[in-house]
Amino acid sequence: MPDPALDALMLPFADRRLAWPEAGALFLRAREGAALHAHAPRERVVCEQSFRPAHDALQRAGFQVRAGGGDAFPLVLALPPRQRDEARALLARALARTAPGGRVVAAMANDAGARSGQADFEALLGPAQSMSKYKSRVFWAGTGRADAALAEAWQGLDAPRPILDGRFRSRPGVFAWDRIDPASALLARHLPGDLAGHGADLGAGWGFLSDCVLARCPGVGALDVVEAEARALDCARENLAVHAPRVALEFLWHDVTAGLPRRYDFIVTNPPFHALRGEPRPDIGRAFIAAAAAAMRPGGQLWLVANRQLPYEQALASGFARVDEVARADGYKVVRAVKG
Template identity: 55%
Template sequence: MNAAALSSAHVALEALFVPIASGQLRLPEDGRVLFLHARDGFRLREMAQPGWLCAQGFKPFAAELERSGLRVGEPAADERFPLVLVLPPRQREEARALFARAVRHAAPGGIVLACMPNAGGARSGEADLAQLAGAVTQLSKHKCRVFWSAPRGDRVDAALLGEWAAFDEPRLNAAGYWSRPGLFAWDRVDVASALLAAHLPADLRGRVADLGAGYGYLSAQVLARCAQVQEIDLYEAEARALEPARLNMEAAVRESGHAVQANVHWHDVSLGLPERYDAIVSNPPFHQQGREDLPELGRAFIAAAAAALSPQGSFWMVANRHLPYEATLAGRFAEVRTVVAQEGFKVIEARGVRA
């Protein structure tokens, strides 16, 4: 199979298993493998055994793995594996934290095996694993770089291991919000979210939901601006965002000066919402992976919002100006208006859910 025939989501997964298929590496005799940042795909289903554990914090990807019959979860802190597979992300600090985690979970004499697309930071990733764990072996396949190391105790840089593991700890970003490297707009306030926050009406009240809440900026702004909100539910598919979101909501509730119940949920919004709301706010994602627009995600958020709103409820969203959401909104709501179009974004209010 050539690289052109593989989807961008699975090309690295296909390349990851080349050293095993070619005999350069062997699967552990005890069948125990940890797969960090795991993705579902044919090659994984072909290779995986009952002793494999797949760690994946993005809810839709975790669900794909479970539907394929793979074991999904988190290893115990002291659990060690003879083989640790890694599909590192592009963001370098997040990737370094993942390498540190892989090394910590590698058994004595074990192997850490990683793969990254050439255009997704592969050269830096290989250099980072070598710096942390010692000499690496590498090969190229499907426009990806596959590299592995045997991180024996005398090779591992212990100080660097601790430093890189700490990259995954929540930290305050430049705007004063708790966040983590690799989250959407993790080190700043996203321009689109700030635009939506600035145009939210002060009379939002009752139960509110934030769809695709990220680290919780928009929800914090709702509490700061809308004194009649009694409860707010944050829905986010990326598990790494949940802890920062909780920390930011604790601070927002304190600063609001009134009793508000704030709840953070690990949830795939595209599957619908379990509760009903008086108002819903959202800066929906428009791409799930890579850099290509995927407006279907935004349309799924609109459908979820319409299904969960009370008859008199309102939906407030922000989106890139070029994304074609108006027809979808008009099909689900009686009233749709563009509140502002600015800096390449549009804020839209929708009311009157259609039956």
């Protein structure tokens, strides 16, 4: 898939305005793509990515990749996200991970907030050089004029904090980070109380649906909380700790589309239908359904919520013996599918 922000990020290296330091570079929220292959020396780039599919793609491409770290580099690259608090925290983290005398380079697509992203970048680091192409913008600066007080203020902007009157904890940048999204709320209203055995919540986010299952279904003895974004999974671990004395909980940082590691008696899911950069991807939802069908024990139930126009019927029919639409409201549908 095209990645305009990544293409823009590599422009100063393609034009030889910037060079890769011998001591190596750090790439925060890194993504694999053709521009990275063309212009980044694999042996001199350390990638950090907390989203498992992007993490795994970088690893398969031969890059050194990890979920986090603490060492400093003479060059730090970043692809700030659309969510502004998370983006500002990422810029502060990039500054903190830059060695003295080093440089920070960031890029954003125009429709993801490139203009305001550059303004934030320059507020933190001072005047920046920039280039625009691919409907995106790349900007870079040294650290000599950085605002230390602003960096300290921004470092905690994406930290976990209480939400929903303190019932849960979440953080900016996580899906529906400070609210219960309407689709999950609809599914929660229709979940039965007799789910039992070993289940899974696929794409669990900060843990809302898992909490509903565990609070409502005393027959559940074990639950796998499966989430691709490590930042969200950390919140789910906190939010579900109250259930740990009664239920065996396992938290899996995992890409559901790659398949599931065990068999289940039931699965609940509000599958994503957009990719990391926000483009529509209904194939992700179909892959969730296929993974659920392959991992379900005979007689097991899938409870799924989705936008009602998403074309999931064929995937459901091919994986399950019985498929029923349980509810339809506010543009969403709740489906119960039973494994034959």
